Amino acid sequence: MSEQKPVRHILSLSGGKDSTALAIYMRDRVENMEYIFHDTGKELPDTLDYIEKLEAYLGQRVVRTTTRESFDDVLRTKGGMLPSGKRRWCTELLKLKPFEMYIGDEPCVNYVGIRADEDRVGYISHKPNIKPVFPFRDDGIDYAGVVRILEDAGLGLPPYTEWGRTRSGCFFCFYQQKIEWVRLKQHHPELFEEAKAYEKPNRVNGKVFNWTDESLETIEAPERMAQIEDNWERAKERRRARQHKRPLVAVLGGLEIEESPRDGCMICQL
Structure with missing residues (x-):
């Protein structure tokens, strides 16, 4: 009889306020938590700096995951067709794919930073070995609560918010205003x-x-x-x-x- 594999606990970071606050919130709550960041090679320098500050706070390295194919590699296979709201191949191939490759077939609890005041949809893995959980939603933590967590930890909001950007992700994200x-x-x-x-x-x-x-x-x-x-x-x-x-x-x-x-x-x- 084969041995049952231990459950991994993984929190995937974007460099945004919600996942960063969740990493702070979950520190010391879950043993052997793995923090990962899917670096597309097209991130804002501000985002990378913010991840480094989080590492210092956690006292733990955030694992950078990536695929062998870069954004430019995939773009060539798409014939130069840029991603868009209707063609979100960048998220699928440069974020979700390396996330699932990193986990493999091992049982995993994936911690997701959806707040209690949000009703959001998007790319979440549907692999049967990956179970998403939503601590902020379960514990009633809203936007104000996230800001308090970041301020109390000394990180504050991501630095790109100071010059008017509202989202992490690639610097050319098509969802930008x-x-x-x-x-x-x-x-x-x-x-x-x-x-x-x-x-x-x-x-x-x-x-x-x-x-x-x-x-x-x-x-x-x-x-x-x-x-x-x-x-x-x-x-x-x-x-x-x-x-x-x-x-x-x-x-x-x-x-x-x-x-x-x-x-x-x-x-x-x-």
Whole structure:
């Protein structure tokens, strides 16, 4: 009779606030927890710095997982067809695939950072040996609770939030808002240029795929950038006008509560 394999406990990090807070929250609660990070090679430098700070807090190395195929390798097999909301091959092949390869067929409990105030869907493995659990949801921890965990640990919110980015993941993530593309241009112009270089005729039919519904060349035009920033400021004013509807903890603590479910893939952003 074959021996039963021990159950592995794995927390997959994205470099975002929720998975980082969950790693802090679960420290010392589960023995032999494994922390992993799926590095696509296209992450923001801010994200990598944040992961290193978390390692220092945990006193434990975060394992970097990857596949032999890079983003550019996969892009060539796709004929230059960039990923999009309808073609999320980047998440499937560069995040979920290395996650499942790392676990293999061993029984595993996968800790997922979905908060109690969220109702999200996205890529979660459906392999029968992987059981997802949701400690924040089970323990009633919401956005304000996540922020408190990060502040108490001395990490704070991810550094990219300081310049207006709302998500972790690749610097050219197609789920970015227009204002986030503008901020990328302003704070990491070299990465904006790298993203823009991907918007070129593909070798199959010559079609140009863009990251968003307009080209980055259009977005970076000074008048268009000014328009996007103006629209963003107007939207902020409308949100301020609704402040009386915000939770008391947000008003007292100055927290920017997420007002609606975020688009995107859980394994990239949580």
